[in-house]
Amino acid sequence: MGLDNGAVSRLRVSWEKLPGKFKNLFRKFENLTDPCRNHKSYREMVSRMRHPVIPFIPLILKDLTFLHEGSKTFIDGLVNVEKMHAIAEKVRTVRRFRSSQMRLDTDVSPTHLQNKAYVRQFQVIDNQNLLFELSYKLEPSTQ
Secondary structure, three states: OOOOOHHHHOOHHHHHHOOHHHHHHHHHHHHHOOOHHHHHHHHHHHHHOOOOOOOOHHHHHHHHHHHHHHOOOEEOOEEOHHHHHHHHHHHHHHHHHOOOOOOOOOOOOHHHHHHHHHHHOOOOOOOHHHHHHHHHHHOOOOO
């Protein structure tokens, strides 16, 4: 999803230099994150994964919001049991994602340690204006 950000996707020259196998891999990830049919591809892939899984939290929040906003909590003064069951099932799903402990440090090869150190030095930029400034510095607009 980060590569699909406007500041990154506009970098035409950089994308053209990317080897074909990485473009194909990106297309596969793009298909996986496609929101059509209520994120069907993503949901199917996650359902086949072994736990633990780090889920896409905005999708879970969307589902919970839909369940909460889309149904009345009380019907004729009684609790809407179907709504409560649906919410409980979504919460159980999240709990299953963390049903077993993640073992991240099993590989201590030099390459693994280098990769780990490289990833740890990443800095997150969540300011869209700054991302576009950096993008235009890399590849000025051709218009």
